[in-house]
Amino acid sequence: MSPVLEINDLEYRHPGQVRSFLQVPEFALQAGERVLLHGPSGCGKSTLLSLITGIRPMQSGRVQVAGQPFSTLSQRRRDAFRADHMGVIFQAFNLLPYLSAVDNVCLAASFSRLRCEREAGRRKEQRQAAARGLLSRLGLDDGPIDLPAWQLSFGQQQRVAAARALFGKPALIIADEPTSALDSRSRDTLLTLLCELCEQSGSALLMVSHDGQVGHHFQRSVDFASLAGEGSHAC
Amino acid sequence: MRFLIALLCFACSLPSVAANEIEWDALVPQDYDPSAIYSSLFDEIYGEQQAPDGIADGDSRGEKLMDAIDKAWREAPLKQSLDNTEVRMAGYGVPLDGDEEYVREFLLVPYFGACIHTPPPPRNQIVLVKMAGRGVPLDLALDAMWLEGTLTVSSQDTEYGTAGYVLEGKSAEAFTGYPR
Amino acid sequence: MLAKVMLASLKTRRTSALLIVVAIAMSVLMIIGVDRVRHQVRANFSSTISGTDLIVSARGGPMNILLYSVFRLSDPTAGIRWNTVEYLADHPDVKWWIPIALGDSHRGYPVVATNDSYLTHYRYGRDQGLSLQSGRWFAGADQAVLGSAVAARLGYQQGERIVLAHGASGPAIVEHDNHPFTVVGILAPTGTPVDQSVHISLQGMALIHRGGAYLSGMPPMPGQALDKPDSVNAVMLGLERRMAVLSLQRELSRYDREPLTAIIPGVQLQRLWRMTAAGENALRATSLAVLAVALLVLVSTVLAALEGRRHEMAVLRATGAGRLAVYTVIVGESLCLTMLGCMLGLGVLFAGQWGLAPMALAEWSLRLPDNFLALRELPAIGAILAAGSLAGLIPAEKAFRNSLADGLTPRN
Numbered sequence: 001m002s003p004v005l006e007i008n009d010l011e012y013r014h015p016g017q018v019r020s021f022l023q024v025p026e027f028a029l030q031a032g033e034r035v036l037l038h039g040p041s042g043c044g045k046s047t048l049l050s051l052i053t054g055i056r057p058m059q060s061g062r063v064q065v066a067g068q069p070f071s072t073l074s075q076r077r078r079d080a081f082r083a084d085h086m087g088v089i090f091q092a093f094n095l096l097p098y099l100s101a102v103d104n105v106c107l108a109a110s111f112s113r114l115r116c117e118r119e120a121g122r123r124k125e126q127r128q129a130a131a132r133g134l135l136s137r138l139g140l141d142d143g144p145i146d147l148p149a150w151q152l153s154f155g156q157q158q159r160v161a162a163a164r165a166l167f168g169k170p171a172l173i174i175a176d177e178p179t180s181a182l183d184s185r186s187r188d189t190l191l192t193l194l195c196e197l198c199e200q201s202g203s204a205l206l207m208v209s210h211d212g213q214v215g216h217h218f219q220r221s222v223d224f225a226s227l228a229g230e231g232s233h234a235c
Numbered sequence: 236m237r238f239l240i241a242l243l244c245f246a247c248s249l250p251s252v253a254a255n256e257i258e259w260d261a262l263v264p265q266d267y268d269p270s271a272i273y274s275s276l277f278d279e280i281y282g283e284q285q286a287p288d289g290i291a292d293g294d295s296r297g298e299k300l301m302d303a304i305d306k307a308w309r310e311a312p313l314k315q316s317l318d319n320t321e322v323r324m325a326g327y328g329v330p331l332d333g334d335e336e337y338v339r340e341f342l343l344v345p346y347f348g349a350c351i352h353t354p355p356p357p358r359n360q361i362v363l364v365k366m367a368g369r370g371v372p373l374d375l376a377l378d379a380m381w382l383e384g385t386l387t388v389s390s391q392d393t394e395y396g397t398a399g400y401v402l403e404g405k406s407a408e409a410f411t412g413y414p415r
Numbered sequence: 416m417l418a419k420v421m422l423a424s425l426k427t428r429r430t431s432a433l434l435i436v437v438a439i440a441m442s443v444l445m446i447i448g449v450d451r452v453r454h455q456v457r458a459n460f461s462s463t464i465s466g467t468d469l470i471v472s473a474r475g476g477p478m479n480i481l482l483y484s485v486f487r488l489s490d491p492t493a494g495i496r497w498n499t500v501e502y503l504a505d506h507p508d509v510k511w512w513i514p515i516a517l518g519d520s521h522r523g524y525p526v527v528a529t530n531d532s533y534l535t536h537y538r539y540g541r542d543q544g545l546s547l548q549s550g551r552w553f554a555g556a557d558q559a560v561l562g563s564a565v566a567a568r569l570g571y572q573q574g575e576r577i578v579l580a581h582g583a584s585g586p587a588i589v590e591h592d593n594h595p596f597t598v599v600g601i602l603a604p605t606g607t608p609v610d611q612s613v614h615i616s617l618q619g620m621a622l623i624h625r626g627g628a629y630l631s632g633m634p635p636m637p638g639q640a641l642d643k644p645d646s647v648n649a650v651m652l653g654l655e656r657r658m659a660v661l662s663l664q665r666e667l668s669r670y671d672r673e674p675l676t677a678i679i680p681g682v683q684l685q686r687l688w689r690m691t692a693a694g695e696n697a698l699r700a701t702s703l704a705v706l707a708v709a710l711l712v713l714v715s716t717v718l719a720a721l722e723g724r725r726h727e728m729a730v731l732r733a734t735g736a737g738r739l740a741v742y743t744v745i746v747g748e749s750l751c752l753t754m755l756g757c758m759l760g761l762g763v764l765f766a767g768q769w770g771l772a773p774m775a776l777a778e779w780s781l782r783l784p785d786n787f788l789a790l791r792e793l794p795a796i797g798a799i800l801a802a803g804s805l806a807g808l809i810p811a812e813k814a815f816r817n818s819l820a821d822g823l824t825p826r827n
Contacts, residue, residue, distance in 0.1 A: 050822030055732055057819065076737050083735020090733070090824060093726035098423040103416075110416035111735035164734065176823055301669060305662055330681035331468065331657060334461045334541075338681070342661065355661035363658050377685055399658045 002067045004171050004204045005029035005052065010061030012047060022047055024061070024227055031171070034195055034205040038212050039224025045208040049176050052206075053086055054078030066171045083112035087165025087203065091177040094161035097150035101140065101160045104149055105131040108167045115168030134163045138193050155186045162194050169201040176208050184213075191217045254323040254383045258413075259345045262359050262400060264314045269357060276303045311357035313399065318388040322402070325410045326362070328376045337370030343382065343402065358399050362386070366404040379410040417740060421747045424727065428720060432752060435713050439756025440763065442706040443799060447792055448764050449698045451784050457688060459781055460486070463607040464680050466538040468660050471495070471503060471667055472649040474674035481683040484515055484649035487525045487608050491517055494646030499673050503650055508659045511536045513651040516620050519579045519591070524565045526579055526613045528620035528647075536653060539607050549573060550600030556618040559596040564610035564776070566601045573598055579613070579623065591623040606782050621645065652677075706799065709756070710806045713749060717810040725817060725825035732818045741818070745811035746804050753803025757796055761788060 007027040013020045022044040029035055039045060050056040052063060054070060063071040066085055073081060082088075087108070095104045106127050109116035116122060120130035135145050138159040144152055149160065158178055165173050175194075179187035195217050198205045207218070215221045280300045326343040333339045343362040355361075364382060371380065384404040425432055464485050472480045473493035482489035494516070504512050513536055516528035527533075534552045537545055550573045553560050561571060571577070575598040580590045596615060604610055654660060660679060667677040721728075731741065768783045775781045788796070817825075 046823050050824075053733065053823065055818065056822045076739075079732075079735060079737035082733075083737075086735075088733035088823070090729070094730065096420065096423075096727060096730055098427050099420065103419065107416065107420075107730075107734050111737075111740065298669060298671065302666075305666055309659070309662055329661070329679065330685050331660070331679070332465060332681060334458065336457075338685070340657075341681070342658065344661070355665050358658070361658055361661065373685060373688060377689065399656070 002031075003028040003064075004031045004033075004066055005206065006062075006064040007052070008062040010048075010051065010058070010063065012044075012051060012059050022051075024048065027222075027227060029172070029204050029206055032199070032202050032204055033220065034198060034218045035207070035220045035222060036215055036218040037206065037208045037222050037224050037227070038210065038215070041210055045224055046176055049174050049206075049208060053088055053174055054082050080112070083108070084114045085171045087167070087170045087173040089158075089161045089165045089173070089175040089178045091180055092154075094164075095149040095157055098148055100147060101135060101145035101149055101152065101156075101163075102128060102131045104160055105135060105164045105167050108164050112168065115170065119168045131163070131167065134167060134197075135160065137197065138163050139189075155182060155190070158182065158186075158190060159193075162190065162197075166194075166197050166201060166203065170203055173198060173203050173205045174207075175205065177210070178207070179214065180209065180211060187211075187214065254321040256323045258324070259326070259360055262314060262317065262362075264312050264359070267312055267359070269308075269311070272307050273304065276300060276307065279303075305355075308355070308357035311359045313359050313388050315388055317386050317400070320386050321384070322386045323381060323383045324362075325379060325381050325413070327379055328364075328371070330376055333370055333373075333376070336373055338366070338373060338376035339370040340365050341371070341376060362400040362402050364402045364404045366407070371404075371407045375407060375409060380407045381410050382407050417743050418747070420731075421744050421751065424724075424744070425748055425751065431716050431720065435709075435716055435752050436755045436759060438709040438712050439706075439753055439799075439803065440759035442702065442709045443757050443760030443796075444764050445702040445705050446699075446795060446799070447761065448767075449695075449702050450792070450795070451764075451768075451789075453695050453698075455782065455784055459606060460687070461684060462540040464539060464684075465542055466653060467651045467680050468654045468657060469652040469664060469667075469677045470649055470680055471652060471675055471677045474676045477676065477678040477683050478687065480649065480676060480678050481680060481687070483517065484651070485608070485680065487517070487527075487612065491648040494648055495650065495675065496646055496673060499670070499675070500647055500650055502670075502672075503652065506663075508654050508656070508663050509652050510655045511653040513537060514617060514647040515649045515651065516617060516647040518648070519581055519620070519623070521565075521577055521579050521613045522569060524562075524611055524613055526615060526620075528615050528617045530617055533614065537609070537651075539605055539609070543605075545605065545609065546603045547600050548603040550598070553599055553614065553616050553619070556616055556622050557594065557596050558599045558616070558619070560600040560602060560614040561598055562602050562610040562612045562614070563604040565613055566598075571598055571601075573601070577613070579615075594619075594623045606776075617647070706802070710802055713752060713803065714806045714809055717745065717749060717807065718813060721810055721814050721817065724814070725821060728814050728818045729821055729823070729825050733823065738815050741815045742808070742811040745814055746807035749807025749810075750800065750804045753800055753806075756803075757799060761796075 005028065007024050009026075010022070010024040011020050012022040037045060037048075047056070051058055052065075054073070054075075057075065058071045061071065062069070065081070068081065070078065070081065095101070096107070099107070109119065109127050113122070116127060119134075120126035132142065132145065135141075140156060140159055140163075144156060145160070149157060152160065161178065165175070178194075179190060182190065191214055195205070205218075207214075208224075277300060280296050280303065324343070326345055328338065329342040329344060330338045331340045331342065333341075341364050343364050344356055345360055346356075364384070367384075370376075382402060382404050383406045384402045387401050387403070389399070389401070470480060470484050472484060472491065473495055475492055479489050479492075483491050500512075500514055503509055511532060513532040514529055515533075517525060519526035519528075531552060534545055547560070548563065550560070559577065565571070576595045577598065578590050578592050578595050596619065602609060602614075652663075654663065664677045664679065667675050728741065731744070736744075765787050768785060772783045772785065775783045
């Protein structure tokens, strides 16, 4: 079975800089595996994630996602691929504040027909029903989820973000410090639910955090500094 | 059957009757000599000894001469052979009827300013144009233009008919110079 | 879904959106409004006279002659003697003739002295003749026929007695109060200066200008021709052969018994349009400048708002929005605002037309358009919508580039 994520000889430097900011010689993530990438802030973890998700264009190296040579795809194809096969959770500002939680979750489906079909059917009612189901499994019931998202508490918003990332059973979920702004109890609850749902849908999870205490949720913990190797000058 | 279709196609591919491009002197019969007419009128009124540049301004005979010329120009002969021909000619328009965007009926004359200061052209150098459709756009009507249509000639002054050249205009376009 | 995103996003920036919509509405109002008024004025003027080959008047400027004889907008400087009118009437080239004498007014409306030819031969628009909506044409020296606007505004009916004032306009100081006229007929509306005129017979005018004394001591009998009027201001001519128009014009300019000028109304009207074209173009250029400003406001406002929308863009990008989706949201927004601006501008214009129409017809004999949008205006509206959409392209590209640079987490 091929890994869901494979990185080789990735190198990135900021525009105008001569020295490389980020270097990852090798990294692999298996299908359905949950891996924590921990390290202090500012090391380039977010940069790495933006390269993996294809939002930022690659400079040199190879990235393969779900067996596809991801790094060689055009910007347009990478965006489409991300819509089909990836979920993303940020540290904050995950939602469009003027849409309801349900609509935010369905946002994932509006950019990918494939994703839509994997979770529910093509019809709007099916999509909405599936979104509600997912949200309720994350502990959010009808009522708050129909309000504009800015009216939800931060903890609730993070859960909605998780629901959106999980919608459509993507092959890979990328999380960039999703719990760093939560208190420890909320953090644990969210991670437990997230990991459980990832397991159920077969999505791999790659989470980045500076918090070492969350390691027990994951199958593997990788220190970012060791991943980057001596070539990286960020940390 | 196939032969008929082929024949039809062949007939359709033949060019339609081309409009004959004419200049203003084509409207004048060969034997018409306006300068000779002018000379004889001049001699008649002023006498044969008078040199043209010796006439004082405001001479009453000058008015008589002008009247005589006007009358002669009105009776200038028309070229019957041009009746019912397709022509293409250039000229300036003197608008008679129309609205704020198009001119439907106008006189076509060979030179600009024929309407005000200089003597009007003789009858065989004026064409009354009636446009088919909406008419000629205003900007075009005030400038020089090419006109295509059917020219008819009537030589009788009847109660209802016009004597002179009448053009049923089909199309008009801007004139920028005669092609060399 | 993208439409929902776009509209909901726009609602959060209501105030600046409203300002943009108003700016665009104003420019649309100007562009379409100026074009409509121009079109309507031209149509009104052009329809004032038709089928008249020559207008003969005392020697003077051709434009002036057109303005006073047809539009009653200027003042005649001299008259033509009656025997010249008889010469024209008897001329072999002339088919019909209408004499016109001006110089009096009634409560601001010009008085036109003429004869029966006016009713039979005057044409306007597409060869339409005059008709009476009530009563009959004048038959005596103390009878008057009103144009429709005069009757409407002053509330006159048949049988009304009116007194004419000397002078073409303005408040009456010298009145011909010894010779009141009786309204015997009212003309149907034409949308031309005919509606604003009071029509009397030439005999009537001769009478009131003879100083007042009825020559026989008794009021004139209907149909009795008192005196020939001594002069008129203009004579409209229809010719037997249109082709003779140029030679007759020339001939009349050399008429030895009196200095005359004959104008071809069609030519003068076209000259008038050429003269006003410069002014119209200046107005058009101004309107376009206003549109350019409105669009610049649109672009700069949307660009400025992008800073605050970086997280919004990051979310869209992370969930799989590509360049096309980002463009759709931003350009869609610009298009939406432009469309609202167009509708608001057209709506205000329509309301203005509807509200001002009665006054415009009464005061200036100007028929205002009564449509919301004319077919020939569609290209202009299309161009405005296109320009509005294109204006959104700049912020759209900027937003996309920002998202590439921001990566996963915008820093602000």
